[in-house]
Amino acid sequence: MKKIQKRWPNGSDSWDTSRTPERADHQRPLSSDINHVATGNNRRQGKGMPQLFLLGIDGLPRWMWQQFADSGIMPHSRQLLDSGTLVPMKSAMPEVSSAAWASIVTGQDSGGHNVYGFTDLIDGTYTLGFTSSRTFRAKPFWAAEDAGPSLIMNVPQTYPAQPLDGMLVSGFVALDLDKAVYPAEQLPWLKERGYAVDADMSLVEKGKSEFVAELRRVMQVRCDALHHHWDREDWRQMMFVLTGTDRLNHYLWEDYEDTSSPHHQAFLDYYHEVDQQIGRILERLDDDTTIAAVSDHGFAAQKISVNLNCLLSQHGYLQLKASERPSYIDMLPETVAFAMDPGRIYLHRKGRHPGGTVTDETAEQLMQQLTTFFLNTQVDGRPIATAVHRGADIYRGPFAHRAPDLVVMAAEDVALSGRMNTDDLIEPTAINGKHTYEESSFFVRGHNVGAIPADMKVEHVLDVILPQRAALQKAA
Amino acid sequence: MSESACHNGGQTCWSCPAVEFKGHVDFRACGQAAFRKAAQGQLVVECKRRPEIGYFDPTSITFEQCTEWQETECGYLLKGMKVLILGMDGYLGWPLALKLAKLGCKVYGIDNMLRRKLVEERGAQSVVPIETMEDRIKAANEHLDVEIDFREIDLMDRDALFGYIREIGPESIVQFAEIPSAPYSMADVDKAVDTIQNNVVGTLGLLFGVRDHAPDASIIKLGTMGEYGSPLTGRPLFEGLFPGDAVLQYQGQEWSLGGELTPRDPVSFYHVSKVQGTFSVYEACKYWWLRSYDVMQGVIYGNHSAELAASPALATRLDIDEWWGTVVNRFVAQAVIGMPLTIYGSGNQLRGYITLKDAMQCITRLIAAPPEPGQYDVVNQVTDVFSVKQIAMTVAKIGAEFGLDPEVQRIENPRVEAEEHPYEVIHDKLSDRFGFSSESSLEDEVRAMFATLTQPAMVERIREQENKLFPRTKWSGEEGELKVLETWKPSMEAGDDQAEAA
Numbered sequence: 001m002k003k004i005q006k007r008w009p010n011g012s013d014s015w016d017t018s019r020t021p022e023r024a025d026h027q028r029p030l031s032s033d034i035n036h037v038a039t040g041n042n043r044r045q046g047k048g049m050p051q052l053f054l055l056g057i058d059g060l061p062r063w064m065w066q067q068f069a070d071s072g073i074m075p076h077s078r079q080l081l082d083s084g085t086l087v088p089m090k091s092a093m094p095e096v097s098s099a100a101w102a103s104i105v106t107g108q109d110s111g112g113h114n115v116y117g118f119t120d121l122i123d124g125t126y127t128l129g130f131t132s133s134r135t136f137r138a139k140p141f142w143a144a145e146d147a148g149p150s151l152i153m154n155v156p157q158t159y160p161a162q163p164l165d166g167m168l169v170s171g172f173v174a175l176d177l178d179k180a181v182y183p184a185e186q187l188p189w190l191k192e193r194g195y196a197v198d199a200d201m202s203l204v205e206k207g208k209s210e211f212v213a214e215l216r217r218v219m220q221v222r223c224d225a226l227h228h229h230w231d232r233e234d235w236r237q238m239m240f241v242l243t244g245t246d247r248l249n250h251y252l253w254e255d256y257e258d259t260s261s262p263h264h265q266a267f268l269d270y271y272h273e274v275d276q277q278i279g280r281i282l283e284r285l286d287d288d289t290t291i292a293a294v295s296d297h298g299f300a301a302q303k304i305s306v307n308l309n310c311l312l313s314q315h316g317y318l319q320l321k322a323s324e325r326p327s328y329i330d331m332l333p334e335t336v337a338f339a340m341d342p343g344r345i346y347l348h349r350k351g352r353h354p355g356g357t358v359t360d361e362t363a364e365q366l367m368q369q370l371t372t373f374f375l376n377t378q379v380d381g382r383p384i385a386t387a388v389h390r391g392a393d394i395y396r397g398p399f400a401h402r403a404p405d406l407v408v409m410a411a412e413d414v415a416l417s418g419r420m421n422t423d424d425l426i427e428p429t430a431i432n433g434k435h436t437y438e439e440s441s442f443f444v445r446g447h448n449v450g451a452i453p454a455d456m457k458v459e460h461v462l463d464v465i466l467p468q469r470a471a472l473q474k475a476a
Numbered sequence: 477m478s479e480s481a482c483h484n485g486g487q488t489c490w491s492c493p494a495v496e497f498k499g500h501v502d503f504r505a506c507g508q509a510a511f512r513k514a515a516q517g518q519l520v521v522e523c524k525r526r527p528e529i530g531y532f533d534p535t536s537i538t539f540e541q542c543t544e545w546q547e548t549e550c551g552y553l554l555k556g557m558k559v560l561i562l563g564m565d566g567y568l569g570w571p572l573a574l575k576l577a578k579l580g581c582k583v584y585g586i587d588n589m590l591r592r593k594l595v596e597e598r599g600a601q602s603v604v605p606i607e608t609m610e611d612r613i614k615a616a617n618e619h620l621d622v623e624i625d626f627r628e629i630d631l632m633d634r635d636a637l638f639g640y641i642r643e644i645g646p647e648s649i650v651q652f653a654e655i656p657s658a659p660y661s662m663a664d665v666d667k668a669v670d671t672i673q674n675n676v677v678g679t680l681g682l683l684f685g686v687r688d689h690a691p692d693a694s695i696i697k698l699g700t701m702g703e704y705g706s707p708l709t710g711r712p713l714f715e716g717l718f719p720g721d722a723v724l725q726y727q728g729q730e731w732s733l734g735g736e737l738t739p740r741d742p743v744s745f746y747h748v749s750k751v752q753g754t755f756s757v758y759e760a761c762k763y764w765w766l767r768s769y770d771v772m773q774g775v776i777y778g779n780h781s782a783e784l785a786a787s788p789a790l791a792t793r794l795d796i797d798e799w800w801g802t803v804v805n806r807f808v809a810q811a812v813i814g815m816p817l818t819i820y821g822s823g824n825q826l827r828g829y830i831t832l833k834d835a836m837q838c839i840t841r842l843i844a845a846p847p848e849p850g851q852y853d854v855v856n857q858v859t860d861v862f863s864v865k866q867i868a869m870t871v872a873k874i875g876a877e878f879g880l881d882p883e884v885q886r887i888e889n890p891r892v893e894a895e896e897h898p899y900e901v902i903h904d905k906l907s908d909r910f911g912f913s914s915e916s917s918l919e920d921e922v923r924a925m926f927a928t929l930t931q932p933a934m935v936e937r938i939r940e941q942e943n944k945l946f947p948r949t950k951w952s953g954e955e956g957e958l959k960v961l962e963t964w965k966p967s968m969e970a971g972d973d974q975a976e977a978a
């Protein structure tokens with residue numbers, strides 16, 4: 001493995017073997033280890049340990065984390081994983097980040113928090129709205145009455161930043177840093193440091209090296225921000241999400257799988273750098289803190305991206321009037337079903353959609369027909385679906401009535417898209433890695449944690465890491 | 477664009493100046509955002525007027541569906557749309573201000589009052605008396621119950637202009653603040669330079685101001701049909717850009733010309749300034765995602781509109797002298813005082829024409845149906861094509877209804893222009909895409925002007941500037957009187973030509 005330049009400013013430019021997994025005292029960092037520039041020398045003085053540190057690593061598969069930990073690419077992770085329990089976790093259904101993170105921080109599925117994807121039609125209209133903290137309807141754990149001061153950084157689906165006891169910097173999709181920070185008084189510091197609400201995707205077009213450099217830059221500034229704000233106050237709980245991993249996986253998965261790729265090493269190096277940041281966090285925590293680390297979904301190769309609206313259109317389920325930019329407003333009453341990212345299928349129901357014609361009486365037969373259709377359809381010689389679920393079977397909660405009627409689970413190598421503004425059944429894209437429902441990561445270490453369910457899912461995370469709160473919530 | 481009964485009802489929020497572009501998001505890669513309008517992915521906007529919608533896809537709401545757009549006689553119009561008219565004191569600026577205000581727009585305007593000064597310096601005057609801007613605004617309030625905000629600002633004073641743009645946040649900007657005279661621009665070096673400086677530099681500066689302070693505003697830029705010239709080959713005068721199926725054949729090969737700017741062949745330094753404006757606006761749309769309609773307006777005439785009719789205190793200026801009067805207006809004035817209607821050269825020069833009333837409808841419709849970000853488009857704002865001789869004959873004929881019997885006089889052509897040429901103007905967009913339908917004709921407008929200008933006070937005002945009507949400015953720069961070639965009375969001709977649309 002290529003040796004990576006150390007980022008610890010202790011004069012050494014080689015990897016510090018004292019941080020390898022063999023080190024037994026990882027829970028008790030030496031004071032000399034934590035004297036790095038970003039956090040200052042005195043940060044521990046007078047500061048209490050958080051009760052909970054929830055680390056998110058977007059899109060990191062359980063198996064890959066374990067593999068990278070074992071192979072030495074992620075030595076701090078090895079140390080961490082050895083000290084607690086890592087299990088595979090199931091994502092939201094469908095396995096979209098916005099819904100999965102919303103489930104992780106609320107303990108509910110989409111029927112409870114109202115986030116089914118990045119997009120949704122505004123009720124009673126064909127307006128394609130984007131889910132945000134405004135449409136996110138369940139309370140995240142930091143908003144509980146007795147939550148105490150919380151530092152919440154880069155958690156997806158929290159934009160625009162909503163008031164809380166503590167500080168929050170939104171994660172993706174965050175469109176404007178000015179609205180991504182609470183309290184606003186912390187904004188100038190972040191701006192001055194070049195805090196990025198998201199990496200510049202356009203750099204993929206320039207080259208993968210440039211793209212990875214951007215991901216590294218963004219991770220560094222975010223991590224520096226975490227430690228800076230960590231030092232400011234006594235936080236009872238902290239949550240910090242590394243999201244560059246997901247971006248890397250989307251665009252460099254083929255390079256990860258192909259060991260001869262010129263970007264293969266860059267992929268591994270990035271994870272090594274992620275691990276350094278994990279080490280930097282772990283050094284500041286001890287046994288008093290419950291440490292959990294989660295990812296929102298797994299990852300796998302993507303060979304083809306299939307647009308379900310094109311497919312539905314080709315087979316007459318979706319009918320649009322001529323439009324330069326097809327959108328949901330262009331659906332004709334003859335439309336019986338349409339899709340939204342990634343595999344959400346909605347019947348064009350009377351009473352739900354302005355021009356909908358599908359009645360409750362015809363819905364059942366249509367759902368059976370569509371289920372058979374998706375399971376039997378091949379695109380470019382590949383089956384596209386492994387399963388088709390009924391929304392009514394999946395979701396529970398006050399917003400379950402807004403659920404898709406069907407959820408199509410993508411087949412191996414296949415990603416599903418529900419974009420309306422394209423005519424390409426097979427969408428051209430630079431993306432070569434896709435989310436998986438299975439094999440996201442759940443790790444926990446702590447004295448006061450609940451039992452991990454055998455069939456661990458994203459909505460169970462709070463039950464395990466905050467068992468009292470979860471119990472109270474259930475009792476209520 | 478979706479179908480709708482109203483011409484712009486199917487336009488979407490992506491064209492609406494009230495939405496703020498927030499980014500392009502590729503949700504397949506977990507919502508990674510690109511903040512450039514040129515990026516690929518799903519458009520995300522926020523509505524400045526309806527923040528409760530949250531972030532949304534602007535192509536999924538139409539004007540017809542949006543509660544902020546209301547149906548008017550000129551299509552759906554953004555409620556209380558903030559329109560900034562540059563050159564509001566002018567012949568077009570003032571009637572446009574009244575029309576928009578009456579339709580419910582919030583109208584703002586600037587002017588440096590230069591036109592009044594230049595006309596006065598020429599020893600001429602608006603044949604119809606006009607009020608000061610202060611009194612105009614009072615009269616508009618009194619007779620039309622509208623509020624108009626005006627600042628005396630020179631387009632060239634960029635600090636003041638940008639400050640005003642920042643202050644009001646216009647949703648549409650109409651650029652009329654240009655020196656609009658071909659003969660003025662050819663009279664001497666100072667006037668040519670003034671024209672170029674004001675029109676070219678002023679427009680360029682404006683574009684930077686829009687970029688920095690009102691990037692979502694649509695720019696309605698007034699150009700002129702004279703930008704195209706009159707190609708002797710008979711090539712149709714497309715609407716600014718070649719149609720998609722236009723092809724250049726050369727040495728056995730073919731190249732598509734679709735979407736490219738059509739050739740420009742301006743006919744004076746004034747027209748040169750307009751061509752330069754076209755390129756500046758075109759480039760600004762390309763570089764900065766500004767949006768604009770460039771209006772190739774035909775020769776404009778008349779002084780009537782529903783709003784102007786509300787009170788004489790609301791009158792717009794009507795110039796008739798050699799420099800500031802357009803041909804139809806000048807012919808009517810000449811006929812009223814018994815002066816021959818002066819035709820340059822053969823009089824067979826063909827030009828596109830439009831009445832003031834129709835032009836105001838066109839501009840309003842363009843404001844109501846903004847282009848999308850980055851879109852530059854051109855309309856040929858013309859209703860009819862006439863030869864100069866046809867115009868003279870029509871004026872003479874209608875003059876007879878008012879007891880006048882004018883002569884028509886051909887004189888040596890002071891301009892450098894083709895006198896015999898084909899002229900095929902394509903002017904479909906305004907009617908096909910913007911729902912424009914002409915509400916006035918040459919005959920009606922000329923008749924209405926005679927009714928006004930034959931009033932004794934007006935006759936007197938024409939006589940006061942009688943010696944400014946006959947052309948003296950030669951494109952060659954030479955001094956001296958223009959030779960009279962022929963004079964005749966149309967009334968003496970049996971079955972004479974009548975002005976008809978070519």
